[in-house]
Amino acid sequence: MKKDFYEILGIDKSASPEQIKKAYRKKAIEYHPDKNPGDKEAEEKFKLAAEAYEVLSDPDKKARYDQYGHAAFDGAGGFGGGGHMNMDDIFSQFGDIFGSAFGGGFGGFSGGFGGGGGQRRMKGSNLRIKVKLTLEEIANGVEKKVKVKRKVQAQGVTYKTCPTCNGSGQVTKVTNTILGRMQTSSPCHTCSGSGQIIDGKPSNADAQGMIMEDETVSIKIPAGVVDGMQLKVAGKGNDAPGGNSVPGDLIVAIEEVEHEKLKREGENLHYDLYISFPEAALGTSKDIDTVNGKVRIKLEEGIQSGKILRLKGKGIPSLNNYGSGDLLVHVNVWTPKTLNKEQKQFFEKMLEDEHFVPKPEKSDKSFFEKVKDMFS
Template identity: 75%
Template structure:
């Protein structure tokens, strides 16, 4: 069981953005590897805290986590697993959290960051695509293979250390303030933060030593995703110059409309129209469902507006909390035109006690049915 992000940072679900930031800063200082050399548990906590902050500090990711939990970021959906973020991702947060007080890199020279003047690995840009899913694919989960054009490192490119930043990827900036001279760090404009400059490159490479290549990427989409949800495939975005970290492939989910089934949360709705004769005599009908057709029995005397619930025939919960239902709405179709024989029959039935409406207590009103649906 993965740890709750709020528990990791020691905050409540109602914590403000400022409280989330303050809690992460406290954890980062407490478990920083430079303060706990050789302590694998402290390093693991350091990564977990960074992962928690990455999600909770982003309003969209936080909303998805609050609704779906860790499942919103599994199977290519983002971070998970306690420490899947690399140190480059983690230290990239520190400029915001610590305000440049540690040279943009934290404390000392861990992994080549910070005041030690080590090289900061640049990260490539992210790519975004859209994937359309059928209702069956959403309900069952699917693996999609898509072709993506991404920039990759061209063969034959050689680099040398950037003369401007000395390979650190950052340059010091001195600012005179009323409190005195303050030093901050900024990304090197000459090398873009990679710490390297191109010596030579092939003719098909761009100014950064990259070229466009088409690649087939496999995307595992978990059952239960919704329209507008975004999944992430790590390291399948554009490469970064030199020995940088590749960007990510962000996958936006779109859904195709089903001809007969309508989704509401994890439940599915189906409108079944039957004749007056079928309602009176009873019948069985074949209807659409996830994975194929199912046959249902309609008892004699069934009323229009009756809702039949097929348990666990809906959409699986993304968090793994069971499965929704398929709700079949029975609608008795009243014929608009009748021949003479049919009209004569119904004329004779006027005033017949058996044709007079006598709703029972179990026959709920329209408003009661609506109330039940929303509860």
């Protein structure tokens, strides 16, 4: 079971953005690879703190996490608000938060940054797409195949060691001050910290050795997503130049297509059912649209307009796997707007008939009671 993000950072849900940032910086410094060389447990805590901060520092992600927990970012295909972050992601995104605590470098994690600020492992830019989903697809989960135009490294591109930084990815500057000689390091401006520059490239590649390619990406979208939610497909963004680079991510924004008859409210669905006077008086059976096909319901004779019928479990599944919402059928008795002479005469005769005089029972709830029940 995944550990709570607030617990990881040692804060509560009411923490301000500044408190969240301060708590993360404290954890990041405590478990930084430079302070804990070779300590796998510290490395894991360092990654967990970064994952927690990535979500809680983003107002949209934080709101979704507060509502749905880890399920808001779970799903097949590499989705997540964090969870898939590696050291390169962390230093690339959040290095400025704690970098000054380590002499301005990017830390000493092997395989990417090097002790005292070595090569930066470049990460490509993210791509963003919007995927439209019907209520039926949202209710059942779906796999979508989308065509994405990505920047990828061209075949035949070769690299050589950057002559400016000699492959270190960093340039060092020594300044004489009244306090003595001070040494500072910064990413190499020639290679952007990668330690490599292009040695040769094919004619169809751009200055960075990249070409545009179309790729079909399969996206598995879990049931219960909501409009505006963003999912992440790791590694399906643009490539970055350099032999030691990693691709960016594909950010998938969910857009819910409005259903013709069903209206969504969280995990519940609403359906307006219109019936005639005769159907209300005599009772009837009706076919109702659901996200899994039609179901037939029976209306008892004498049913009143405003009656709400609840079909348990016929709504949208919960992202937290807590079951599904309900389908609320709102019964509306349709009043005819035009009547012929014979029909008018019939209703005129019924004006004083005891069977047509309203006699609400205690069990017949008022409009305000029904609204209260809906929100309780």
